[in-house]
Amino acid sequence: DQQVKQNSPSLSVQEGRISILNCDYTNSMFDYFLWYKKYPAEGPTFLISISSIKDKNEDGRFTVFLNKSAKHLSLHIVPSQPGDSAVYFCAADNTDKLIFGTGTRLQVFP
Amino acid sequence: DAGITQSPRHKVTETGTPVTLRCHQTENHRYMYWYRQDPGHGLRLIHYSYGVKDTDKGEVSDGYSVSRSKTEDFLLTLESATSSQTSVYFCAISETGTVNTEAFFGQGTRLTVV
Numbered sequence: 001d002q003q004v005k006q007n008s009p010s011l012s013v014q015e016g017r018i019s020i021l022n023c024d025y026t027n028s029m030f031d032y033f034l035w036y037k038k039y040p041a042e043g044p045t046f047l048i049s050i051s052s053i054k055d056k057n058e059d060g061r062f063t064v065f066l067n068k069s070a071k072h073l074s075l076h077i078v079p080s081q082p083g084d085s086a087v088y089f090c091a092a093d094n095t096d097k098l099i100f101g102t103g104t105r106l107q108v109f110p
Numbered sequence: 111d112a113g114i115t116q117s118p119r120h121k122v123t124e125t126g127t128p129v130t131l132r133c134h135q136t137e138n139h140r141y142m143y144w145y146r147q148d149p150g151h152g153l154r155l156i157h158y159s160y161g162v163k164d165t166d167k168g169e170v171s172d173g174y175s176v177s178r179s180k181t182e183d184f185l186l187t188l189e190s191a192t193s194s195q196t197s198v199y200f201c202a203i204s205e206t207g208t209v210n211t212e213a214f215f216g217q218g219t220r221l222t223v224v
Contacts, residue, residue, distance in 0.1 A: 043218050
């Protein structure tokens, strides 16, 4: 049973526009969420996180929103750049370990 | 970058042979993890360790064993490799588990079982 879901396997966005990546989770006990970015042939790298006591966290072009009642989080990238093209994973903290979604491949085109 | 080294980076092995992957860290972090990445499945936890000689299973642990005799090293062993274990394997480390902190990943090991 997938506890963290990313229902869009891919997303294509024009450079300069907003990218919105979505993630849903099923376990209401999750209280800390993270986004990782992964380039081909590299390990995932941490991007941004949010605690359940907040509904928004911002870091430069990246903002994560958390809607606890809907068990939904989203990552906004504004403006999108070609270097943002990668696979993005959301993850939930599950007592000393991270549970990951299946990933969304973002392509930013000129 | 966090000091994590995975070895080997690439390996091709035959079905039925034992394989050991190594993760070495220089950060003195308590927690270490092994994940596998497969298309359509994202990253799935195989085993993790919360201290020397302290390990626990993840969601896809069947066919794998681990050992951690030193803080810096976490070994993943496939006792008898099968084609379904063809995957990219990632090691990760975390200072305090994942409580309000992130995990850092290694570069990955691409394993092909033929």
